[in-house]
Structures are given as C-alpha cells and as structure tokens.
Amino acid sequence: MVTSDSPSTLFTPMQLGPLTLGHRVVMAPMTRQRAEQPSAVPGDLPLEYYGQRASDGGLIISEAIAVSRLGHGGYGSPGLWNDDQVAGWKRITDAVHAKGGVIYAQLWHTGRRSHVTTSFQTPVGPSLDPSFWANPANTVSTEQGYAPVSPHRALELDEIPAVVEEFGLAARNAAAAGFDGVELHAAYGFLLDQFLQDGSNRRTDRYGGSLDNRIRLLMEVVDAVSAVRGADRVAVRISPSSTFNDIHDSDPHALFAHVVAALDGVGLAYLHVIEPRVSGFTLVDADAGAVASQELRKSFTGTMIAAGGFEPDTAAAAISAGNGADLIAFARHFVSNPDLPDRIARGLPLSPYDRDTFYTPLQAHGYVDYLPFDAADAAVTA
Numbered sequence: 001m002v003t004s005d006s007p008s009t010l011f012t013p014m015q016l017g018p019l020t021l022g023h024r025v026v027m028a029p030m031t032r033q034r035a036e037q038p039s040a041v042p043g044d045l046p047l048e049y050y051g052q053r054a055s056d057g058g059l060i061i062s063e064a065i066a067v068s069r070l071g072h073g074g075y076g077s078p079g080l081w082n083d084d085q086v087a088g089w090k091r092i093t094d095a096v097h098a099k100g101g102v103i104y105a106q107l108w109h110t111g112r113r114s115h116v117t118t119s120f121q122t123p124v125g126p127s128l129d130p131s132f133w134a135n136p137a138n139t140v141s142t143e144q145g146y147a148p149v150s151p152h153r154a155l156e157l158d159e160i161p162a163v164v165e166e167f168g169l170a171a172r173n174a175a176a177a178g179f180d181g182v183e184l185h186a187a188y189g190f191l192l193d194q195f196l197q198d199g200s201n202r203r204t205d206r207y208g209g210s211l212d213n214r215i216r217l218l219m220e221v222v223d224a225v226s227a228v229r230g231a232d233r234v235a236v237r238i239s240p241s242s243t244f245n246d247i248h249d250s251d252p253h254a255l256f257a258h259v260v261a262a263l264d265g266v267g268l269a270y271l272h273v274i275e276p277r278v279s280g281f282t283l284v285d286a287d288a289g290a291v292a293s294q295e296l297r298k299s300f301t302g303t304m305i306a307a308g309g310f311e312p313d314t315a316a317a318a319i320s321a322g323n324g325a326d327l328i329a330f331a332r333h334f335v336s337n338p339d340l341p342d343r344i345a346r347g348l349p350l351s352p353y354d355r356d357t358f359y360t361p362l363q364a365h366g367y368v369d370y371l372p373f374d375a376a377d378a379a380v381t382a
C-alpha cells in the first residue's frame, strides 16, 4: 500500500524545463574544496565524486562554482571562467550523463565573503560595511585554513555591468562544459543575496533602496544567463530565513514575496528554496514567522525544489502534501550515501556523515571513500 509518506512518492517522473527527471531526490549544491588550486580546475577527485553520486534520471546540482577570480572566495573551490576549468567540468558532466543523470552548475560570486588570497584582489560588496570584517564569526577558507574575511569595498555603479557579464560568461562556459543548466546562487549571504537584503545593501543608486532596486542585480543576471540557452535551463536558489554570513533584512516576507513574484514571470527551470529549519547546514528551531517554501509557493507557479533538514520520510511527505515543493534536495545525506536515491527507494539505512571531512582541501578521505550500500555491505560481510 502506498501511504502518504511512502518513499514511492519520490520516485515519480518530473519535467524540469526541457528535461525529464526520473525521480525527486536531488543532490543539493555542496562546496567540498577538492578543486586544484590556484587553477580552480576540478580534477580527478571531483570526477570520481560526482560519478559516484549520479543516478539515472537524478538531478545533481554542483557545488558552488566561482564565475570569476574576483568572485572566488574560498580555497579549494572550482571556477568556470576559463578553458581549463571548462575542460575539467566536461569530464564530470560526461560521467554524470553516462549514468543517465542530469547536472546543473551552481554559479557563485562570493562578494564580500572572501579573502584576498583567493580572489587575488580586494573583495567587493554592495556597500562598505566594516562591521562585516570586524565580526570574528565571518571567516573564509584559505590555503592556511580558516581566516577572517578580508576588508571589502563597495562596487562602483559602472562596475556592475561587468559582474552581470561574468555570470553570462560562466553560463556560456557551463554550456560548453556540458552542464544541463545553471542555478544562480542567490542564497546564504553571497553577492546576489548581499544585494537583495537591506542589512548589507545600503546603496542609494538604482541597485539599492526600494525592493525593485535591490532585486535589480539578480534580475539582470537572470536575463544574462537566460540569453545563453533560455530561461528553462536557469534556476535560482534563495535562503529567505538564513542569517549565514551576517545576512539579514528588515522585512524578509516582503522582500522574498517580491523576488518570487518577479521570478515567476521568467519561466525558470526551477526555484530552489532553503527552508528555515537550517542555518547554513546546522538544524535550528525554525522561528514560527520565518519564510518557508509553502509561503512562497503561493506566488510561484513553476517547479520548486526545497532543501534543508529533510529525511526520506519527511521528503516524501512534503511531496505528497502537494502544497510546496515538487523536488527535494538533500545535502549532508549525499555526502555519506553516494547511492542515496537507491537507498531511499529500497528503504535501506543511511550511513552517517563526518563533518570533520566536509571541507578538507584536496583530500580523498571523507569525499570519495563512502561506499554504496551493497559494496559497503559486502565489505562488512567478506
């Protein structure tokens, strides 16, 4: 019998723009810091990692990929601004496609959450905010380990078109690298989110102040990347309730209702919403008034992915409820269960993840040595 939260509800096909997915278990974007440095080229380790996690008809969203050197705010992260990086990613998308999978590139500009040793220049944000680098909680990974973020400067008005073009170039590179589409990282307090929220955006020009002005950069970037292959291969990720990277807004309900209403007319492949119950990737007690995917669903008619603290049963229940997300993204469970869709489908136990190896640059352990269930089982019983 199929009950309302039976995993079978996760294993029905779904249209994603022009592509058909075989199931609803999505791999969420995860920075793992295994790209070569300073080239920011993904090499053999990420090739093995993504290949292990590909499934027939399953969507993988890549780790955040920097659109430019200036937007590269974290040691070990990959890029998509040059041909070597395109070639590195092409091997990965080929491996995913060979298993029948679909893969989107998450395009990232870290903005003020950065370090001069990874961006090679003074990081930029919407506005000058010395309190950001004065806060010891705001750290970033460098070759020497985590360090306080570098002081940033405010982007000049005449520099903004170049930022938009960097996203456009990265989208063209993503297409050349064989990605099926791109997801814009407008979440977790990185550049696009820094422009959205009035805690970080104090601009007085056409990119600050009113809601229309604060969503302008995101919408210009959406247009630029949609021009590459069409909006139905473009997605946007938002985290309306996250305070990660010191991000906050005086009225998140109004802001994100406005963002979602503007995006609804574009014909995106999907909108990706991080639920309030996670901050970064730590489970928290959601504030009852926080902005959740069900609230945004009311003003978004397209495909929606929800992420954040899901287990197989709660994911199935969320899909069955039919009043929120169409697909569910899992992050941490995918770290330690490369065959996560298969385990969920078969009701198999999930392996625990080790946080200590989430972010260990170029280290194989904790990255490619988690086994699929059957191989792990055979190793135990051998």
Ligand SMILES: Cc1cc2nc3c(=O)[nH]c(=O)nc-3n(C[C@H](O)[C@H](O)[C@H](O)COP(=O)(O)O)c2cc1C
Residues within 6 Å of the ligand: 028, 029, 030, 031, 032, 063, 064, 106, 185, 187, 188, 237, 274, 278, 280, 281, 307, 308, 309, 310, 329, 330, 331, 332, 333, 358, 359
């Ligand atoms: C190791 C790790 C790296 C992450 N990196 C990214 C990232 O690059 N981009 C992003 O949007 N979210 C990133 N996240 C957040 C996840 O995509 C997800 O929103 C969050 O972990 C909650 O999902 P979960 O409860 O299934 O882990 C990361 C999470 C983890 C655990």
